[in-house]
Amino acid sequence: MTQLTLRCECGALEGRLKHVSPQSGNHMVCYCDDCQGFAKHVGNEEKWLDKWGGTDIFQLAPADIEIHKGADQLRCVRMKSGGIYRFYTACCRSPIANTISRKYPFVGIPTAVIHGIDKEQALGPVKCYVMGTFAKGTPPTKPHPKFSMKSLFAVMRFMLKNKIRGTNVPTPFFREDGKSVVAPDESVNRD
Ligand SMILES: [Zn+2]
Ligand SMILES: [Zn+2]
Structure with a gap:
């Protein structure tokens, strides 16, 4: 179990990821259009x-994420109405986290904003490549077109384990009333 640093590109937002290990979370690569749209939205995709x-994403429990600096830089967007909450920073437009709601013990952090000397070991190798139907060209990693059984099983096992542990809270991303700490920008899906 390792502690890693969560940090936006400019360093204004900084936090800790606790209890990181290949067993505690899921290291995945997602090719979906929602993730691609989010990268485009933050810019410099x-x-x-x-x-x-x-x-490239590492999924972990909200209770294992602490933001101790620059939380006021968080911004939120939903690429589709009712879609997942995606957080990024105002300072340097770094993607920070993807999450479903306060009730779900589940946050996906782009590994590009995860730092630490033990990072590679703590995250472990990528377990699954998913949503390959949206991939550009032919990735050598041969992603599953949607979600493989292995990836579904990994996510379900993670959810169940963390539901029992109640690790959906505390969370740096939602208030007690269930609203996100910063209102999501929904204008991206209003055309
Ligand atoms: Zn920043
Ligand atoms: Zn995705």
Whole structure:
């Protein structure tokens, strides 16, 4: 179990990721259009996506995430109405986290904003490549077109384990009333 640093590109927002290990979370690459749209929304998408449009993500429990500096820089967007909450920073437009709601013990952090000397070991190798139907070209990683059984099982096991532990809270992303700490910008899906 390792502690890693969560940090936006400019360093205005900084926090801690606790209890990180290949067993405690899921290391995945997602090629979905929602993740790609989010990278485009924050800008400089080439920084956040691999050349096939994949986002490298580590999923962990909200209770294992602490933001101790620059939480006021958080901004929120939902790419689709009713879609997942995606957080990024105002300071340097770094993607920070993807999450469903306060009730779910589940946050996906782009590994590009995770730092630490033990990072590679703590995150472990990528377990699953998913939503390959949206990939650009043919990724050598051969992603599953949607979600493989292995990836569904990994996410379900994670959810169940953390539901029992009640690790959906405390969370740096939602208030007690269930609203996100900063109102989501929904204008992206109003055309
Ligand atoms: Zn920043
Ligand atoms: Zn995705």
